[in-house]
Amino acid sequence: MTSANQTSEIEYGNAGETEESPFVPLPYKIVSKHKDTQDIATIAIEPVEGSIKPYKSGQFNMLTAYRVGEVAISISSEPTSAKRIVHTIRDVGAVSHALINSEIGDMIGVRGPFGTDWQTSDPGDADYVVVAGGIGLAPLRGAIFELANQIGKKRKVNLLVGARSPDQIIYVADMRRLEQLGVKVYETVDIADSNWRGSVGLVTELIDKAVFDPSNTKALLCGPEIMIRFTARKLIESGIDPQSILVSLERNMQCGIGLCGHCQLGPYLICRDGPVFTWAPLVKDLLSQKER
Ligand SMILES: Cc1cc2nc3c(=O)[nH]c(=O)nc-3n(C[C@H](O)[C@H](O)[C@H](O)COP(=O)(O)OP(=O)(O)OC[C@H]3O[C@@H](n4cnc5c(N)ncnc54)[C@H](O)[C@@H]3O)c2cc1C
Ligand code: FES
Structure with missing residues (x-):
């Protein structure tokens, strides 16, 4: 178990990526785990056989709890050249429960990174x-x-x-x-x-x-x-x-790569066109309609 401070000091990032199929999860090992709240935990994972491609802040991975299922989880580490990736997960259902109850040393599957990003790699003077x-x-x-x-x-x-x-x-x-x-x-x-x-x-x-x-x-x-x-x-x-x-934005996801249609919001697929959207003109009216 690490403290929250230790979790923040880990080197997180992007090294040694491979060209795997977008449907095949790569095996990653849990190397640290921190309980943030009663039902939220943060895990750091490292690749075992090849890494996912470099990611940007705001993108997400599809995480597999073997023999349970797969869910979309945002990447919470800062993009760097390090291999470790951090995910913070709330225990709401079968897959998230299995992921955050995994122990250090356990293996999970990772597909990704997917989706759009916060565009903070070069923030200019704003x-x-x-x-x-x-x-x-x-x-x-x-x-x-x-x-x-x-x-x-x-x-x-x-x-x-x-x-x-x-x-x-x-x-x-x-x-x-x-x-x-x-x-x-x-x-x-x-x-x-x-x-x-x-x-x-x-x-x-x-x-x-x-x-x-x-x-x-x-x-x-x-x-x-x-x-x-x-x-x-x-x-x-x-x-x-x-x-x-x-x-x-979040919607239920299945494929994560724009093929199944599960994550549709109006004309957009959240996994492909999001999850990060410009408020206007893109999603402002779609969210309003949803709540009427
Ligand atoms: C782009 C994207 C990024 C995401 N990032 C994260 C992340 O960083 N951390 C994280 O914990 N989750 C994240 N999620 C949500 C995650 O993908 C799953 O929906 C969530 O973990 C539940 O999956 P499950 O299979 O465990 O539960 P399910 O079996 O799908 O759901 C069990 C019950 O919980 C309810 N439920 C489902 N999702 C939520 C939710 N998000 N909040 C409250 N109740 C819910 C369901 O309605 C159902 O009643 C993200 C989703 C998307 C689309
Ligand atoms: S999750 Fe399949 S299209 Fe978005």
């Missing part, structure tokens, strides 16, 4: 507002470290994190490390306990605290779709261009 709800921080972890490690004197990077309660916040040690790198971290919970020193309320209320130049700001959002809709609305009211807002 300010950033990164907004996460609950486990929505997992697909953003690589991007926020990428931004933090390239933080210039001019650029401001804000991380706004919302959770139901303090014990539901993941990557606690990472957030202290991000603050040391210059990221402004703001946290809020729906229900506080007696030790909580952060805000209480909706994550959208943190936008007023963040410091950014709306004429040159990009926003990255991941969490429940209702949170994404209200956050995008508030960011647009704050003056951010709707086309500078990127959101990551």
